[in-house]
Amino acid sequence: MSLRRLVALCSALVPALLGAQASPPPDLVLTGGRIFTADSTRPWAEAVAIRGERIVAVGTTAEVRRMAGRATREIALGGRVVIPGINDTHTHLGVAFDASFSTADTSLAGPALPEVLDSVRAVAARTPPGTWIRGAIGTRMLGDSTARRAALDAAAPRHPVLLRAPWGHGMLVNSAALRAAGIADRAADPLGGTYERDASGRLTGSLGEYAGWAVFRRANASLPDADVVRALRREAEQRLGWGVTSVQDMADAFAPAQTLRVLRAARLPQRVRVVRWPMAGAGGRHVAEWRAVNATPAPRVRVSGVKYVLDGTPIEQGALNRTPYPGRPGWYGRLNFPLDTVRAILRDALRGGDQTMLHVVGDSSLALVLSEMERMAPDSEWRRRRLRLEHASRLGGDFVPRAARLGIVVAQPRTSASLRSWRAAGIVTGYGSDGLPNPFVDMLVAVTAPARPGEAVSREEAVTILTRGSAYAEGMEREKGTLAPGMLADLAVLSQDVFTVPPAALPATTSVLTVVGGRIVHDALARAATGAPVP
Secondary structure (H helix, E strand, C coil), rough: CHHHHHHHHHHHHHHHCCCCCCCCCCCEEECCEEEEECCCCCCCCEEEEEEECCCEEEEEEHHHHHHCCCCCCECCCCCCCCECCCCCCCCCCCCCCCCCCCCCCCCCCCCCHHHHHHHHHHHHHHHHCCCEEEEEHHHHCCCCCCCCCCHHHCCCCCCCCCEEECCCEEEECCHHHHCCCCCHHHHHHHHEEEEEEEECEEEEEEEEEEHEEEEEEEHHHCCHHHHHHHHHHHHHHHHHHEEEEEEEECCCCCCCCHHHHHHHHHHCCCEEEEEEEECEECCCCCCCCCCCCCCCCEECCEEEEEHHHHHHHHCCCCCCCCCCCCCCCCCCCCCCCHHHHHHHHHHHHHHHCCEEEECCCCCCHHHHHHHHHHHHHCHHHHHHHEEEEEEEECCCHHHHHHHHHCEEEEEECCCCHHHHHHHHHHCCCCCCCCCCCCCHHHHHHHHHHHCCCCCCHHHHHHHHHHHHHHHCCCCCCCCCCCCCCECCCCCEEEEECCCCCHHHHHHCCCCCEEEEEEEEEEEEEEEECCCEEEE
């Protein structure tokens, strides 16, 4: 238990033990609700009392009201459901506003080359030369050998062009973009990434994995800070409207200095965990680029954890599988890093001091990671490290008990996740949006399991994944994720009862009142029951 939580807990208990001198009254009490605490010792309550940034009591309305003083503000919930603040373990701040144009086709296949070239030409005609042109593409253009730098050069010879798959794996650029990123025509593949080449060995402009992300980060360096800050604030307000009080940013969009600069300027009302994403390339994993960064650069912002992407996804056929992809005999996907680098990453994880997160999607890459972990150290050592697997799409069958023994935590599970099996085995799971931020869509999937019958979980278990599970996934379960004395007062008052409404109604859920650290940061209620305006 943290010192702050211990102090807050003692302050709530001392008056009852001594029966004499009362502790200071709470600043805010929420009463008359249906409060799901996600605390196994007391999962349900009617009221909660908050002093400063922490919870001081959870109980019945009568119990909590007895603690109130003349300056205590009371909000009558009128039977509304309250849950701990939702914690998004895996998102990407700063990627939602990087498009110069959009097309009508937003499917995974995406638009065809002629439509994209028309848009690129139109943007180039109205923007100064040297301005980056960005757009979204899908599998249709990634797989089209004519949709490469020559075609993009013809459409915009004086503008760097970057076309990116919305799911983050797969990118096309033109010659101006390669020059802007300092990439020579015959550059060697960077660590973790690939450059597609023509028959002569010249780069075609198709960039895989870390090769593309390095260019993406270079392009985003040209975005004005003010534009990024405005976009971050808009996104934060949207998330608060769903009750999301914490986000864990996989920091791929910007270089470290730019990441922290815009977060300091934005002063977001949510808690932000910045997860280091070393931009591997020539010369290694580039872990040093984050070493000099302040671990707490701004209020509610902390930098911790490190992420590596070991393979791609099935969409672009990059996830490393044991069986070949349909229609591509002999193609199993690929491991982004050589085996010795994967082992070095795992050795770093064992040394401790920071949490390691591995994007692992294919079953072959998953088998490799589990086997190397088992070979390197006893289960007890790994359990202390809480190594995280991001997505873990193929974690099923015999993999489940092995992952459970190693203490693996899963963040941002895909829609095909074996949630019930994971929970039965003791694998802790945290919710992650991966940039698609309505958490109640994920809750719908968790309680219905349309892609994997028999793996649905209860409503209470689903909310626990959104809250306590996500807090555990970042090592903060003693500070947030449950509503109990001493915990941070992060919570959401919901627009409907997510524990009883029909499953299909879940995505329509919003937060009518969101609290972070005892402060109301989102308010959709007209007035509190007391009649006083809700700030």
